[in-house]
Amino acid sequence: MQVSSNIEFICPVKTNAGKKGLDHIPIELKALNAERPIVITDQETANKGLSKHMINAFKDSGMHFGLFEGVPKTADVKTIRNLSQKFLYKGFDAIIAMGGGAAMDVAKGLNMVVSGTPEDLKLLAGIDKIQHRLKPFIAVPTAWGNGFEITKYAFIESKAYASHHLMPDLVVIDPVLFKAPDTKLMVSSAMIALTHAIEACIHPNGNEFIDCYAHAAIQHIKTCFPKALTHPKDKQANAGIGQAAAMAGCAFSNVHPGMIHRLGKAAGTMFNISSGICMGILLPYGLEYKLKKNKALVSKLFHSIADFDERAQTSPGAQQQKIIQYIKKLQNNMADATKKTLPLTLQQADISKNSLAAIAQRAIDNGLSMDKDECLKVLTAAYDGKSIA
Amino acid sequence: MHIPGYFEFCCRVKTLAGHNALESIPEALAQLQAKTPLILTDKGVAGAGLIDIVINAIKDKMTIGSIEDDIPPDSDLRVVNHLAGVYREKNCDAIIAVGGGSVMDTAKGVNIVVSENADDLIKFCGAGAIKRPLNPMIAIPTTSGTGSEVTLVAVIADHEKNRKMLFTSYFLLPDVAVLDSRMTLTLPPFLTSSTGMDAMTHAIEAYTCLAKNPLSDTHALAGIELLSQNLLNVVQNPDDQEGRLALAKGANLAGIAFSNSMVGMVHTLGHSIGSVCHVPHGTCMSILLPYGLEYNLHKNSEFVAEVLYPLAGPEIFAKTPKNQRAEKVIEYVRKMNQDLYDATGGRHSRCFKEVLNRDGKQMVTKEDLPKISKTALGDGSIFYNPEELDYDDCMMVLNAAWEGTPLNRNKIKKG
């Protein structure tokens, strides 16, 4: 019996995307049997004046809510504790997080505490420790984040949590919230989304169901990213990247993080560069390495990136080159849009060559199952900006 | 890619698929904190030995509360209440539903009764009246067609009060759908072909009708590809396990797609023929699919053309000039119906005059068509069809589908 041939997929997240999406939140809350939410957001989102859109969405809904605009730059236990007291004292019954990664992490932490006990923040750290459904949780991305917003992961101080129960019941992507973007952050977010989606497609435990989310994410990047780069004020295009990030997060939550993700995250954390930029640098080299190792992945990956005409017209032999070309073209678009300030190699990102081994080691320590020398091959190629030796 | 101004997409069902997927049920139930499932099915499924397979796969790891295998095809409130009684009496804490639409609907009804402790189901009728998670439910489909394992609707008849109760809520989605090749392995070829085309219709209508969105699109395309690559082959080689699993996945993907994008006139007319003449749903779908595509072509040819790739494969797609791809899709669907007709010894019908009942009598006569058209105007799926559809339009399409002749596209009213 080969039980391993079985596949598994779950995405507990409902997606509401597009014009006036925010205005559907009250009725969605009602469907989740909630009517008194707490909205939490970070200073930056609040400073951009985005809270007023949430208030507008609740006008005429008959619902009241609590608004907390003080989520710090990274999620911390103190904020969660304070919020949980507020939550219980005021009798809230749902959480809406608006903003980037920190707001989502605080919301996930808060949800563990208010659905259980304060000790849960300690007890539930790790993988799949949560046994019960948590309270209704709606995620409203407003800006570019770390790519973990719409995933099963939460990071609070030094602890990591992973469970499908942490995923939001609903993600709302409303173009009205995607204004005044920071191009570099947007690029970082798009690259994380693309990396997550691509690595989900070629993951050995991948399946058709994961591909549906991954393909939709990649198509959003293809359609919206070039436009968002040349027209930074185009809200639709920018919201498209947010959409891609959410869909990629759903795919990513069904597989183990891949090599490019791990190496990019390690490099980003060690050198204080946004990890999306690092993933973007690593993407062509990492893919080249993977495709060399396993030729069967070429057509799979080409399938996810190319449209029907390209797929019908490109011979199998030419596919690999086209994939790498496509990614490099994207990188050049990004470089142009950022007036060449965006690094395209690890060297340009001011990472020293002799720290590559440390990056590899850190990625391995974080769970990357790959030989260190092999990691170094990819990192070296990405450092030099040359094909893998 | 088509990005609509606004869309919603949701499928919270966990999917387990494989040749041994049934064996994962105990673990899945444990994750849902359930220990004692009630197994619900009908006589046909039990008679085919499928329940034995399910039981053998799980019995070592859990206690089964009870096995109830007498859900009738026209199940109703009485059956639901009786089964809810069994659930309580045997202290069950989950439901495993094995079968097609009627079993799934009944199981959902039972779950509302036992989870909400409801004495009157009418309270939960309508859109979104169920507001809390119900008790754990696992759905195991036994045909690769309806996709009812991923729909959020349940219809339960109340024969005593002569009414039908419609329930819609995201909480009606089963927690887990288990797609196991063993469950469809013994499905006879002509049922495989019509249920397969049913699923194909879900996927193609989902991709070409008004409420399509980027996520329903990827599900629809994946479904079309799996179904197209495997349907004829499985009908010819019923023992092909890989093919069976592919069809089950394809039907599931198609079900996810259409329950998020809705369907159009193929379903409008198909439902009506089903209710007036009792023709099996899958048969209606296979016959009507090319007509629905023809009728709407002036509105959605761009989307129909894209279907050619997953449907017919890269060579045919590359060989067909861009402006002929949509027509090629219609031609290809007709050819599929013809191939399935040949492969089933004529049991897969190509047009309505060919549909015969057990006594060899025509199930749909030309005299039925006005009544069918009239019924069609009251079917909700008519909203999601790209082009308007009035009584005369229905008659025109039905006449052609009865004879098996292509639509005269010049006669379609365009506005």
Place this chain on the structure above:
Amino acid sequence: MGEYKDITPGKKRIKRLYTAIMLWFVGRSIQAAAKIDDDVKKEFEELPDQFLFSLGVTPDGPRMLVGKDVNGRVKYLGSNPKGRKINVDMTIKNLEAAILLFTFQESTAISSCHDRLTVDGDIPSACSVVRILDMVEVYLLPKIVAKLAVKRYPQWSTERKLMGRTKIYLRAILGF
């Protein structure tokens, strides 16, 4: 917790008023159209006795009711659904969705495709109601707008359209 506030969101008075006026006008126009247009009349004849339908914004938003009285006459019945048995209940999910609909940015079909409109009750009757609404829209709106609101603009004679339009506007405003 200095950054915490309790929010009482309040109301969108102008959008509410606009929607209420539109609903009032559409309701009275349906009553008028049922008198002067044969197709609308026929759709209503097929509906059950004392049929009542409602179109409105949830929760507690503007609403209109149209129904058949005991003599089969079609009447606009105001905005209060309390105590009435409604056969078809069409609900717009929020005020912004209603604005999109009544400023003709989204047609009825697109609005329901966008999950902004829910229909509860007898589905065949609901289909009739949608056809009635479509015909009334063709009467009320100039072709360029109505073409966006309905899937297929009907080929009515100019006389039917213009005479009908005048009569319906008059009757709707004057209320007979």
